[in-house]
Amino acid sequence: MADTPHFSRVAFIGVGLIGSSLARAVRKAGLADRIVCWSRRAETSARALELGVVDEAAETVADAVAGADLVVIAIHLRGYEDVAKAMAPALAEGAIVTDVGSSKQVALKALAPHLPDHVHLVPGHPVAGTEFSGPDSGFAELFEGRWCILTPAEETDAGALAQVTGLWEAVGSSVQIMEPEHHDVVLALTSHLPHIIAYTIVGTAAEMEGDLKSEVIQFSAGGFRDFTRIAATNPEFWRDVFLVNKDAVLDVLGRFEEDLSAVRKAIRRGDADGLLAMLTRTRDIRRGVIDARQDSDWHRETG
Amino acid sequence: MADTPHFSRVAFIGVGLIGSSLARAVRKAGLADRIVCWSRRAETSARALELGVVDEAAETVADAVAGADLVVIAIHLRGYEDVAKAMAPALAEGAIVTDVGSSKQVALKALAPHLPDHVHLVPGHPVAGTEFSGPDSGFAELFEGRWCILTPAEETDAGALAQVTGLWEAVGSSVQIMEPEHHDVVLALTSHLPHIIAYTIVGTAAEMEGDLKSEVIQFSAGGFRDFTRIAATNPEFWRDVFLVNKDAVLDVLGRFEEDLSAVRKAIRRGDADGLLAMLTRTRDIRRGVIDARQDSDWHRETG
Numbered sequence: 001m002a003d004t005p006h007f008s009r010v011a012f013i014g015v016g017l018i019g020s021s022l023a024r025a026v027r028k029a030g031l032a033d034r035i036v037c038w039s040r041r042a043e044t045s046a047r048a049l050e051l052g053v054v055d056e057a058a059e060t061v062a063d064a065v066a067g068a069d070l071v072v073i074a075i076h077l078r079g080y081e082d083v084a085k086a087m088a089p090a091l092a093e094g095a096i097v098t099d100v101g102s103s104k105q106v107a108l109k110a111l112a113p114h115l116p117d118h119v120h121l122v123p124g125h126p127v128a129g130t131e132f133s134g135p136d137s138g139f140a141e142l143f144e145g146r147w148c149i150l151t152p153a154e155e156t157d158a159g160a161l162a163q164v165t166g167l168w169e170a171v172g173s174s175v176q177i178m179e180p181e182h183h184d185v186v187l188a189l190t191s192h193l194p195h196i197i198a199y200t201i202v203g204t205a206a207e208m209e210g211d212l213k214s215e216v217i218q219f220s221a222g223g224f225r226d227f228t229r230i231a232a233t234n235p236e237f238w239r240d241v242f243l244v245n246k247d248a249v250l251d252v253l254g255r256f257e258e259d260l261s262a263v264r265k266a267i268r269r270g271d272a273d274g275l276l277a278m279l280t281r282t283r284d285i286r287r288g289v290i291d292a293r294q295d296s297d298w299h300r301e302t303g
Numbered sequence: 304m305a306d307t308p309h310f311s312r313v314a315f316i317g318v319g320l321i322g323s324s325l326a327r328a329v330r331k332a333g334l335a336d337r338i339v340c341w342s343r344r345a346e347t348s349a350r351a352l353e354l355g356v357v358d359e360a361a362e363t364v365a366d367a368v369a370g371a372d373l374v375v376i377a378i379h380l381r382g383y384e385d386v387a388k389a390m391a392p393a394l395a396e397g398a399i400v401t402d403v404g405s406s407k408q409v410a411l412k413a414l415a416p417h418l419p420d421h422v423h424l425v426p427g428h429p430v431a432g433t434e435f436s437g438p439d440s441g442f443a444e445l446f447e448g449r450w451c452i453l454t455p456a457e458e459t460d461a462g463a464l465a466q467v468t469g470l471w472e473a474v475g476s477s478v479q480i481m482e483p484e485h486h487d488v489v490l491a492l493t494s495h496l497p498h499i500i501a502y503t504i505v506g507t508a509a510e511m512e513g514d515l516k517s518e519v520i521q522f523s524a525g526g527f528r529d530f531t532r533i534a535a536t537n538p539e540f541w542r543d544v545f546l547v548n549k550d551a552v553l554d555v556l557g558r559f560e561e562d563l564s565a566v567r568k569a570i571r572r573g574d575a576d577g578l579l580a581m582l583t584r585t586r587d588i589r590r591g592v593i594d595a596r597q598d599s600d601w602h603r604e605t606g
Contacts, residue, residue, distance in 0.1 A: 127525055147522060176521070186518045189508060191525030197500055198526070200566050202585035204559045205492060215489045217591035218479070219450060222430055222494030223501070226529055228589040235582035242570050242578065253567055256507045257560075263503050264556055267545050275545065279538035282505035286531040288520035 019074030020138030120160030144172030322377030323441030423463030447475030
């Protein structure tokens with residue numbers, strides 16, 4: 001466990017579900033003297049201020065980060081480069097910049113080249129979320145009992161890494177350090193692939209002829225229902241995740257399609273033994289998930 | 304709603320999860336004077352007797368069905384033909400024969416040619432189950448609030464159909480009548496395909512290199528976990544279902560693979576609009592599932 005840090009000014013760039021939840025958690029744990037935010041849409045930051053999630057809604061990115069010792073980027077990955085450029089001249093000496101994006105390679109590429117050498121970049125990804133978005137949907141407990149993955153570079157300042165680690169631990173998460181490339185493969189497999197599959201199978205049903213479509217709904221309790229649940233989260237969010245983490249996603253999707261093709265062949269050929277062998281190899285994983293206490297309750301996470 | 308029937312002697316051929324649950328429910332609802340059973344394994348029927356689920360454990364199929372006005376076949380589909388042949392000479396005039404198998408075309412083909420003309424065949428499939436098996440795992444409430452699909456032939460005696468309908472309604476199910484072919488497609492899509500997919504994706508993870516495999520378990524909350532849950536049921540059961548309902552399963556699997564290939568192409572090409580369109584078409588289905596109240600609680604069903 002890292003020491004619990006204290007910041008004089010924390011700037012949130014983006015105050016949607018994740019940003020506003022972390023702001024609430026930071027406030028609740030007393031980790032900051034002052035919390036400011038900036039949002040691309042002025043009404044979002046105004047709402048965060050109105051909700052009391054932040055102390056100040058800045059008009060520009062530069063205003064938000066000026067004097068901050070911690071900057072949390074909590075917007076869509078496609079906006080990273082612009083905000084990195086906008087904040088660069090205003091960042092304080094020794095400030096820590098972190099983020100919550102779902103592709104760590106893309107985050108690194110979009111941020112690192114634009115930030116001044118005198119700040120510490122510690123990319124992060126809390127594996128937590130709900131199907132809702134916006135500052136009203138956030139809550140301080142979102143990160144309790146969840147993992148946060150940090151992907152610092154080898155040369156990252158140990159003190160800065162300890163502070164970001166301490167931040168996530170203070171809001172209830174466990175921290176895991178990973179290489180950015182490795183993070184992207186792990187998430188592609190555990191989160192992005194399941195979502196692609198779920199969206200696709202529900203889409204397959206959606207294109208069925210009229211009668212069949214209503215019966216799929218009527219008899220969805222046979223397994224299909226669980227896929228509709230996974231495919232219920234924000235399509236725009238997932239589109240961006242799939243496109244941004246494209247290489248890792250296509251890699252695991254390719255592996256899955258090969259395996260599916262082998263299962264299809266075994267069914268077509270009536271290869272009972274081969275099919276049973278494929279169905280049986282899943283047991284260790286399921287046991288592992290239960291042993292790791294990752295299946296206590298139904299909880300929807302984002303990518 | 305059909306009238307609640309009463310039977311003097313109900314014979315269960317097979318007393319695993321489904322058979323013993325229905326026997327318990329029949330007893331609880333007072334639908335039979337006497338309940339007998341036969342099982343391929345003598346210890347299974349002895350256990351059902353010991354549990355008080357049945358009044359008598361017969362030594363042969365013929366002994367079990369002799370004098371029965373209702374025969375319920377609740378064994379794996381691959382055993383159907385043998386029990387049909389074994390029971391045929393012993394079946395009483397006008398007896399009703401029903402089953403609980405997950406492919407109605409296969410059930411029909413395996414049973415119809417061997418049964419005498421003087422009995423009424425009303426194939427059925429309760430869309431209910433748990434991940435457990437055997438007479439100890441059954442319970443009378445298994446069918447409450449669930450669907451039971453019946454696939455009678457056009458010439459089926461209306462009185463026999465009404466009695467089987469009344470039986471399922473009396474144990475808490477809603478009955479839907481379907482063509483056998485149609486049943487098999489609906490179940491392939493709502494139940495068999497989701498299980499193939501879930502088993503395959505967990506299998507894909509199981510073949511990952513050592514480190515990655517443990518991380519998949521660690522971060523399974525991102526969506527993967529739900530697939531491990533679906534893939535947790537009996538592999539032997541699912542192998543048989545997939546092989547027995549082969550034609551319908553391969554048909555929906557083919558459709559799914561085409562759709563998945565289109566999603567993969569959109570990701571590879573960076574086609575944001577096309578990808579969003581694919582992810583968005585799932586919304587109506589999810590809304591339908593919720594409106595149809597098929598997503599009140601977590602409940603695992605079989606195929």
